[in-house]
Amino acid sequence: MTDPGHEQRTVLLERNLPYPPEKIWRALTQPHLLEEWLMKTDFRPDVGAAFSFSAEWGAVRGQVLDAEPHRSLSYTWGDDHLKSVVTWTLTETETGTYLRLEQTGFPADQPRYFMGAKAGWPRFLDKLEQVLAGEEAGQ
Template sequence: MSNPIEAPRTVFVERVFPHPPEKLWRALTDPSLLAQWLLKNDFSPSVGQLFQFRAEPVQNWNGVIDCEVLAIEPQHRLSYTWNSMGLQSVVLFTLTPEEGGTRLRMEQSGFRPDQEAAFQGAQYGWQRFLGQLEQVLAGGLQ
């Protein structure tokens, strides 16, 4: 009998922002705003669009994340691939209006069991990124 194959894992981060969905949507889809809280990019909100996130290169990494837009439902759902250093994953943002704001749920799925460092890095990284998103939103984005 063989060992069961471990299923890919998913990072989940959820926060409620005291802002309407329209404001969060802009921060998720406007390339200049994305660069303020996530990474430099050439994002375009169109299904099938190829784009890249770019960070400073570090040892053993060129700083490039290759992506493709998979789904767009304005002010509700945004999904794209996130491929870098052997990690082939999917990022999904879901926006849900709530009393006094919007619940943002971020899921990054597709981490294989042998990608523990990438999984841990994503857990830390998305908490940090969404903290930066909070600062961008609080900074007077209309």
């Protein structure tokens, strides 16, 4: 029997974006662009590279697990109490890119992290779309 305290929850978001994968990849991996839609960071898309994201509310630490330019990016995301994995998948479509975000590893007995991610990621993705649109307009 499974211990309910060890069950894992996942946040999954999907969007069809009217931009090529290369453009979205830049927004997911370049610190100056990440800061515009997510948080301040020293991120670099090199497997094994450690990084942090910081905001007014605190900080998140991570390490790059996988980076396949223009296709997929995966990294750990957490603090002293949360050990999760964020995976971005980019699939080119006729009209742009299908973007899939999956964050796994939320313990069922820590709903605050899961609820925070469920509420936060849609807002972050909205900001990402604004950054992409601004870049498209040459801003």
